[in-house]
Each structure stands twice: as C-alpha cells, then as structure tokens.
Amino acid sequence: MSAPEKNIGDILLKVENISLSFGGVKALTDISFEIREREILAIIGPNGAGKSSMLNCINGFYHPQQGTITYRGEKRKQMRPHEAAKQGIARTFQNIALFKGMSTLDNIMTGRLLKMKSGLFTSAIYKGPAEREQIEHREFCERIIDFLEIEAIRKVPVGRLPYGLQKRVELARALAAEPTLLLLDEPMAGMNLEEKQDMCRFILDVNDEFGTTICLIEHDMGVVMDISDRVVVLDYGRKIGDGIPDEVKSSQAVIDAYLGVQH
C-alpha cells in the first residue's frame, strides 16, 4: 500500500552559500540548499565530498567561515551542538557514539536529558517530582523501544549488541529528544539486506508517524532512491545536483561524479 501524497511543508532549514575550510583544505564551497518540513532529504556524494561536514555544520559542530544557516526562519549565529539540540535538531553518527557500558534503555534515556527539569537537589531526594518526571520520561522511551522493536535488548549493555542493533539504539536515542529535524549519518552502513530493510521501514515510519523532518547521508543508492523525497549531491565540496530522485539519477554531472570521467 502506498501512502497518499505527503504533505511537505515550508522551508525548515535553509543553507545559503556555506563555505568551510580546514587550513588550506576546502571541505565545502558555496553550498546552498533547503530542507522542507516533513520531507526526507538525502545528501549523497563520493567519499570526501563533504557530506558529514555538511551535517556537522547544520548541527553546530563546525562553524562555516562563510554563509548563513536559517533555521525556522531565524538566522543562526555561531552555535554549539547542544544549542542545536535544544532547538530540536538530533543526529546519529557515522561511527556509533553510544555509551558502550550502559544498557539500551539508559542510552535512550540520555536522549531525554534536555527535557528533564529536576535539578541536582530534587534528583538527589528523588521521591516526589523527580520520580514523577523519571516515570514520564521512561514511558516516552518505552514508546520508542516499542516503536523500534528493541524490547528484547532493553537491559543489555550496548557494547554487547551486534552492529545493526547498535545503529537502531542510536536512532532510538536521537528520537528520544523528540527532534524536529533528524540528521542521520550513514544509518545503514555495514548492515545486511534485512537490517537495511528494517531501518528503511523505521525511517519512513518515523517520518510518517511523528512528522519528523529527516536529512540523511547514505551510500546505498537503492535505499536513497527509494525512501527520499529529494536528493542533494555533493562532489569535492560543491553541490552538483539537487532534485527528486529520478532527476538526480539521470543527471550527467552526477553520473560523472560517481563513475568518473576521462579528462
């Protein structure tokens, strides 16, 4: 069953003329694109094209030397990652960044950190408001556990989980922050076909159920073409394509970037 036409909304985040360099290395050059509400946008490109750098700029980890990022109609000044998180931008990482010794549940609970209000004192007493708050957040996390079907590993330390499940836990933690914009850095790298199918379904479900806007980096073209509404193509730090999957697939510049051209 195909879902009815998706209701893609206004511009959520606008990137204008971003340039980023590390010393003499130009990671990003004059990049502009926009992410609209409720869409799934894929950023693709060969290795070293600047995809992860782009995500790092959006989430405030890198600070571009030039250009502006407008998020929810507001031009962003220099921003730190935790401020981006407060504004509703959550992400997962290319190399899993979970707390290996903590259980799945605890890892997901850390995603609720910014939503917790009890201070040091009330938390230390625990009974009363802090306990109520804890229960509330736990319930939210349990909904995510149910959603991503990871009940069986709730109490297992994530270090003991296989790779595909760790990726899923990372997604769960990002979702726990109730993000408006979810950045996924290669959510399917290193997965087998079945794990990829599961992950695709979860990404589509998150997008559909919670209306979360998703910006993802992915190498598997099959996946990208299947699930994204729009694709942005980077190569050597420049944008060489932007459009719906079919357009991008047939664009000569993109084909050249992927297959190489004779000079």
Added chain:
Amino acid sequence: MSETSGQPDGRDPLGRDTIPKFFAYNAQHRRDRPAMREKALGIWQAWSWGEVDARVRDLAGGLAALGLKRGDKVTIIGDNRPELYWAMAASQSLGAIPVPVYQDSVADEIQYVIEHAEARFAVVENQEQVDKLLSILDRLPMLEIIAYSDPRGLRHYGQPFLRNLADVTKQGAAYNAAHPGFIDAEIARGSGNDLAIICYTSGTTGRPKGVMLSHDNVVRSANLAVAFDKLNENDQVLAYLPMAWVGDNFLSYVESAVTGFCMNCPESADTVLQDLREVGPTYFFAPPRIWENLLTTVMIRMEDASAIKRRMFHFFIGLARRAGRNILEGKPVALTDRLLYALGEILVYGPLKNVLGLSRLRLAYTAGEAIGPDIFDFFRALGINLKQLYGQTECTVYLCMHTDTDVIPDTVGPPAPGVELRIDEKTGEVLFRSPGVFVGYYKNDAATAETKTADGWVHTGDAGVFTDNGHLRIIDRAKDVGRLTDGALFAPKYVENKLKFFPHIKEAVAFGDGRDHVAAFINIDLAAVGSWAERNGLSYTSYADLAGRPEVYALIRGCIEQVNRDLSSDSSMTASQIKRFLVLHKELDADDGELTRTRKVRRSTIAERYGALIEALYSGQPSIAVEAKITFEDGRTGTFKANLKVDEATTYSTMRKAG
C-alpha cells in the same frame, strides 16, 4: 477444584458445555482475579476476568453489528495478544468459529486457509498481517471485514473494510446497550456440539487439513486434563506458542477458561525467555528444542564462570543426576545424598531455576519430537517435574501423559484418563478413542473417512509399542515402519533418534525392512568430532578424511554398541540392534536432495543414490569403493572417490532390566 473434577467422561458438573459459558462463569465467580496479562511499554498489564468478559462482550457486540452470524468463520492471525484471544472468545460467544492461522505464514498459505474455510471476517494483529491480506484480497471475494488490533502504520489505509479493533469494541458497547440481553442469549444458544475451532494442521504432506473440534471436545478434554494434573485458578502459564497450534489454544486459552488461571502473553517473540523469568509460570509447555536451548545456555554460561562456581556446579549436577530424580519421584535415597541435595538446592539448583524462570514450576511438559534423555534427565534432576505428552490435533492435544511419579524418558506415558488406545497388529499403528476425537476434517470427507473408522477409532499415523509397564512408546511414522525377515518390527526413526542423541553423530539412516538384520549409515558431526580429534591429537585434512579414520570408526562403534545395549533391554526392540554400519564420506545435504529443508531424511533418494553402499552393508564385504557426485555451493558439480570401510558392531542378547 471441585467444580471441574469428578466426572469420568469429562462432562462439566455445572453443565457448562461451551467456552463462552466458562468465561461468563469466571466473570461472575472470579471477577477480580487476573485472567490475562501482557507486557506493554515494559510493564505487565493485567486484566481481571470481569474486565476480560466485558471486553469480549463489547467485541462480540461489535462483530455482530458488522454482520457476524452463527456458523461464520473468523480467521485470526498474529502473535499471542490478549486482543486476539478476546476476538476468539467473542466469535465463540456468537456461535462463530475462530480459524487461527500461523502468523509467519506467507500470503499464499493464508489465502488457502481463508478460501477453504470461507472466512468472512479476519482479525489480525498489525500492519504486517493486513499487508499480507491486502496483497491477496482480489482472490478472496468472501472476506468482508479485516479488523486489526495495532493501528501503527495503518493510518493512511482508507479501505472501508478495514476496522480498528478498538473502534469495533466501542461500537459493540453501543450495540449491546441498544440490544440488552443479546449476548447472553447468544451464549445460551451455544451447545457442546457446536464447533469451537478449526485448526489447520501444518500439512507436511499435501495441503493443510482443517481439523474441526467441537466445544464438547475441548471442554471435556480440558476437564479431564485439569483433574489429572490438579490445575487450579492459582496457576500461571506463558502463552507463547503459535495461536494457530491446537496446543496453545488448549493449554493457554481453554484450560485458562476452564480453571480460571491466568495466561501471560510475552512482550514479543524475542523476549520469551526474559518474560518466562518475570512471569515464573507454574505450568509450562515447551517443545524439546526450547529445553535444549535452556540447557545449552546454562552450560555455556558455566564455562565462563569462575573455577569455584564451576566445580560447585559440576559436583552438584553430578549429585542431582544420581539422586534428583528419585527424590522428585519419592523413591528411597541415601540420607547423605538427601542432605547434600538439600544443600545443592540452596547453592546451585535454586539459583539456577531462578535464573531460568523455573522456580515456581510445578508441572512441565514437552512433546512434538523425541527429547534427548540427557536433556530430559537434567531438568528432572533439578527437581523440575518435566513430563512427556503425546497427542495430535485430531484428538484435541493429548492421548498419553506421564503421571508425576512414573516417568520414563523415552516413553510418552500411559493412556490419559478417558482415552482408549490400541495398536493395530498388522501395521503397528496407534489407534485411539477419546472424548477429544475431532468432528472431522472441514470439507474433506474423504480424508475424514480415511482417518476415522466407522466404530470411532482414529488412526494417528504413528507407530507405537506398549512397554512392559504399560507406557506407550512412539517409534516412527506408521508408513515408515517395516519388518525384518524374522517378522520383528523395525522402526528406522526410533533407532536413528537414539543414534542422533550422541553429539558426535549428526545424522543417521537405518535400514532393515525386509532384511535379516539392521544396518546404518552414520554422518559424523564435523564440529563435535573435529574438536574430539583435536583433543586426541588426531590430524585430518577434510571431512571425508576424518570420517574414514579408524579412530573415528572406533568412536562411532562405541556409540552404536551403547545403542545396541539400550535396545537389547527392551523385548520389542531387541531385534533392531545394528549389526553393520559405515560412516559416510559426505554430509547428507538438503542441497543434494538427501534431506528435506526441515532436515528430515529422504529415504527414497538415499536408497536410490547409495544403493551400492546399502548392498555392501548386507553383502558382508569389508569395504566398498564409492564415486559420488557433489554439488558445490556455486552450483558446479564434481566427483569424489573414496574407499569406505564397513564395520561391525557387537550386538547383545536380551537382558532383563534390574528392578
């Protein structure tokens, strides 16, 4: 419970002859006792009998409002969920017949059942099942309503025939309010002769057949079983086996209704072992592979334990294997052993049972396939009352059960109360008569007539023998059973199973029908024999090389001779001792057509492909040259040449068992 015991024919003393009448009784007399539990969002949620009854009535009203009528079929597909059990009860309340389908069936299999059963309604768990049904919808014109219990992902599905079960329940409450007394009247209209359920048997041969069971079948069988095992409302079960299997339907749903005990639905299929520990059932059924899994997990975890714990474990398990079963069965045991066992209970057995979730277990059954005596003994040694059960869908679950004090690992026990058994003298097939005898196969009178004779005896298709103490032993499928030239019964699977319980033997094929003695092919288990070779400093280059080693032959001969000794102790099986055997140079493989995909031996293929080897077993020659065609994984084929040795094993004359 006085309310269920007493009647030798299993009829209910209070006159409750259908499952919905038990629900109504429980709602009245056990209003606040827990009836069902399910883990949701990490917390166990309970529904009392009063609440369950109210839900079932509302749901029944909703289904009636949608047009469900007496005699209609309702297909039910999904994991064990309270909502689906309610749908089953609601259908039965209206006189409709639930037809559960295995939740992992592919669309085509579901199509066959719905089509054959002419189901008008489907109640399913979630989007996955809805998608399957929608993919075959154009071939199912009779299907009118699909109701689902989990709405996730189904928001955009606009089809008018799709209903959320919660909405159906809500409409049902309104319907019932407008028609007071409707549900009560419908329940009262039901009688014991009405069909309670149609279970489609998984169908290893041909298309699945719909086994029709009446309320009388299930109620009377349940009453007898409940009295036999003294089940009562304080018991707890874990409902985790497929709802479409008659065993789950009977052991969880029917017996829960009859006794009023609480059934617990696991959070998901992956969490069963964790849920087992949290629930701590008192009554538990599991096929042999689950017991095997539990044992393997324990053994592996013990390997990683500290030296003190490991030694303590092995000491006390050794003691338990010696004394535990006798203590459990109330037989005499030396005082020192008894004291040590009590200490072991505190130090090892108690904590171990607690970790596995078996602390409160009072009654456990295994059935389905042969269970390794080692595994079976292990659990009984721990003081767990594990017993065997034998039965099939056609008899409403059980025919034979062990009693608590008389348990033999390789029998399935004496005939259960109310069951008459006899063994066909010509074929060795087990025939039965019981209150649970099925009504017939749905829309398949030919098959019914073939299975059910005019005088009420039913063919099980299994061959069995009675042991000297009156227990039934199932030896094989009746069609595979043959005779040696001296007329003695020969059941290949019985012999093969005995061989396969040895870790070194992966597969065995026994021959003997129409021959003067029994002979066997053995497949070694590469992992087990390989590590045995490593420990014994035996080097080898390949599977075929290892299989041909004289040391390996000696190892296998040891196993066979132990089997022979075992067989010799049983008068009906002593002729089946293995005289000659050979170790095959290659593994039997499903890719080569020698095994089925479920790893059952294909006798005809093997007889054809290895004809020369079989002749060598019987001609007395010491070895035979083989040339085999092998299919590689990439599809290429090659040939393989070797000289296989045929070895002889000692056989034993019949001994009388001591005691």
